[in-house]
Amino acid sequence: MTKSLLEAARTSSAARMRVLATRMGLCARAARSPYRFTLREIWSDDPALGWVSPKIEVIGRDASLLELKLGQVRFFWPVEFDPSDLPWLYNEVFRPAHKNAHAYEYGQVEIAPGEWVIDGGAGEGFFTAYALRRGASVLAIEPVESLCRALARTFEIEILQGRVRILQACLGMRNSTAMLDQRPRVCLSRVGEHGTEPVSAYAIDTVVSEGLLPKVGFIKMDLEGAEVDALHGSVTTLATFKPRLAIAVYHELDNAKLARQVVLASRGDYVVMFRGMYGWDRCIPRPYMLLAH
Numbered sequence: 001m002t003k004s005l006l007e008a009a010r011t012s013s014a015a016r017m018r019v020l021a022t023r024m025g026l027c028a029r030a031a032r033s034p035y036r037f038t039l040r041e042i043w044s045d046d047p048a049l050g051w052v053s054p055k056i057e058v059i060g061r062d063a064s065l066l067e068l069k070l071g072q073v074r075f076f077w078p079v080e081f082d083p084s085d086l087p088w089l090y091n092e093v094f095r096p097a098h099k100n101a102h103a104y105e106y107g108q109v110e111i112a113p114g115e116w117v118i119d120g121g122a123g124e125g126f127f128t129a130y131a132l133r134r135g136a137s138v139l140a141i142e143p144v145e146s147l148c149r150a151l152a153r154t155f156e157i158e159i160l161q162g163r164v165r166i167l168q169a170c171l172g173m174r175n176s177t178a179m180l181d182q183r184p185r186v187c188l189s190r191v192g193e194h195g196t197e198p199v200s201a202y203a204i205d206t207v208v209s210e211g212l213l214p215k216v217g218f219i220k221m222d223l224e225g226a227e228v229d230a231l232h233g234s235v236t237t238l239a240t241f242k243p244r245l246a247i248a249v250y251h252e253l254d255n256a257k258l259a260r261q262v263v264l265a266s267r268g269d270y271v272v273m274f275r276g277m278y279g280w281d282r283c284i285p286r287p288y289m290l291l292a293h
Contacts, residue, residue, distance in 0.1 A: 026279050033285045035256065041277040042285075044101065053087035065150055073129050076153040078146040082184045086124060089187075093126040101276025101288045104130070104220050104246040108271075109291040111136050111244075115217030118204065118243075120171050120230060123186055125151050127220055128164065137163045139213050143170040143180050143199045144189060165212060171223060171230035172201040190224040203233030208241075216243040225251035231262040238266035245270075245292040250278035256287045263292050 026042050060067040065076045068083070070090050077083060097103035104127060111117060113135025119128045122140035124147070131138050132155075140155075142148050148168040158164040170178050170191050179195025191199070208216060216237055221227045227247050237243070245263065249256040260272050276288030 025282075026285070029279060029282070030277065030285045034253075035274065035277075035286055037277045037285065041101070042279075044277075053091055056083055056086060064146070065153060073126060074154075075125055075129070076150040077124060078150055080146065080184065081186055085185060085187050089124060090126055093130050102248070103275075103289075105134075106246075106275060106289075106291055107273075108293045109244045109246055111218050116213040116215060117218040118207075118213075118216060118220065120204075120219065120221035120227075121223045122151060122166075123147060123222075125154050128155065131218070131220075132158060132163060136218065137213075139165045139167060139207070141167045141169055141171060141207075143168065143178075143191065144182060144186070147186065167202075167207070167212065169200045169202050170226065171204060171221070171233065172226065173229040173232040174201075174203050175206055176201045187224070191226055204230065205233055205236040208237050216241045218244045218246070220246045222248040225255070227251075228255055228258045228262065231259055235262065235266040238263065238270075242267055242270070245290065247290040247292075248288065249274070249290045250276075250286055250288045253284055253286050256290055259290045263290070 023043060030037050030042050054071040057069040058066060059069050059074065061079065064079055066079055068075055068077050070086055071094065091100065092102040093104065097106045105111060111131055111134040115136050117131045117136045117138045119131065119138050119140045122128055122142040125140065128138045128140045140151055142151060145168060148166055151166050152159065155164040172178060177198050178191040178201040180191055180197040180199045181189060181195040182197055183189045221230055223230055227249060247259055249259050256274055263270050263272055270292045272290060272292045274287035275291055277285050278288050279285035
C-alpha cells in the first residue's frame, strides 16, 4: 500500500472513531433525557453529517433588499441581515421528510390544497413558498419589520391574488405588546426580557375571530421558544377547527411536553407525536417537532 493510501486509511479510520465517539456521547445524553428516542433518531442527530445545500445566488439589489435565489426559490432579503443561515433554513423546509427530522409535513400532517395555513415565524418565507406550492393560502406572521417588507416583495403577486396575507406581529398567549431582541442572524432574534424594540403580540384566537382568515387548516410554528405561549393563545381555534399542527419544540427542554399538554387539553381527539432528536451543543436531547392531526 502506498504512503498516500495509508494516510487516507488512517484519516478515514480517525473520522469513523470521531463519529462513533459522538454517537456514544449522544446515547449517554439521550439516556438522561425525559423523552425517549429510537436508535435511528440518535444516530441521525449529528451536525457533522451536514446537508448538501444549494448555493445562494444574488439576482439583484436595491438600497434595502437583496434579491436572492436558493434552489428553486427566489426571494428578497434585508441587506443588513446575515444570510449564512439561509441554506440550513431552506433544508428544514424543502428536504424530504424521510431525510429531515425538522420537516413540517409528515404522515397525516399534510397541507391540503385550498385551505388556509398560518405560518408562525415566517422569517425569510420559505415555508410560505412551500405551502403555496401545495395549493394553500397563507397568513404569514413575522415580528421583524424589515423581514415583513422583504416578504411583501417576495409574494407581491400572491398578495394581489389574495393568497398571501402578512401580519407584522409575534404570537403569544394574549394580545399585548412584546419586546423584540433583533439580531443580524435572524435565527437568534426573539421576544424576551432582553428585547429593545416594541412589537404587537396577538393570540391566534384573536387573529381568527377578527377575520384575518376564514378558517384554519394547518398551523406551523417556529418561534424561537415562544411556541407554548402561542399554543395557549390558540386553544379556541384548535377546538373549533382542529387544524393539523407542525410545531418546533426543540428550543427549550420542556417545550415538547408542555405543547402536547396544551394541544390535548384543547381537543382530546388530537393524535400527537414527537419527531426527531435535537442534541446540539451538548444539550439534553429533546424532540425537534410536535406533529398533530
